[in-house]
Amino acid sequence: MLIMGGFDKHILQGSQAAIEQEVRRLAPLVEEGGYIGFCDHRVPPDVPLENYLFFLKTIREVWAHEVNLRPMGCVKKGRLGD
Template sequence: MVETCADCIIGTLTRILETGATFEACAMWEDMAYNAGPLISPAHFKQYLVPHYRRITDLLHRYGVNVIWLDCDGNIDLLIPLWLDAGVNCMFPLEVGTWGTDPIKLRQQYGRDLLIMGGFDKHILAQGKAEIEAEVRRLAPLVEEGGYIGFCDHRVPPDVPYTNYLHYLACVRTIWGHDINLKPPQYT
């Protein structure tokens, strides 16, 4: 089944890439973890999945696609080295508050070999302005180093006050230096 899926993806990508289309990145979705870790053993993942990931990522690399990011919820710590070995080099959403996947620890462990998206603890948004600012400051070294696109580690929860979210955006703009349009939408 995995081989068939990979064949389908490779066939589709090949047709698209042979037209001359260019891509800066490729996105994959692979929810295969929960709070205690992977739903499949790392040994089985390495044996059955890594070779097919590698086929896909090798094709993408041949066409100059060098950022291959993967969305996987849950505690993915045991799978990250396997994905890196398979050519997947960027992880999202890295849920800090839910699963404990900390982007700072991952950067220390993997360096810039692992590109990171997400990693801002979404639960902090409901707490208060001081906590929001502290989390933005905690992640600032990753922003400065590069290879990190910081934002909420999944969707913003419904209990987050709008004013807190605006404060988050203001902190991102001032602390990380991101130019974000902070004008609230005008509804008519």
């Protein structure tokens, strides 16, 4: 199963610490595979550009470098049958 979305876009209106916390909260789903995290629908117009750019930088750093990504179909044992 693939899931897309799930990042709380309203967090982008808050602090950079809150943005990083949300990115890290979703990291286990990214690591498990089958999850593509991003904002559902549109980013609200009152989100500062600086925050959005920080969000992009943080997902690249955390999800691309700190998460052990697996190809689809290589789920952890005990998931989706063995």
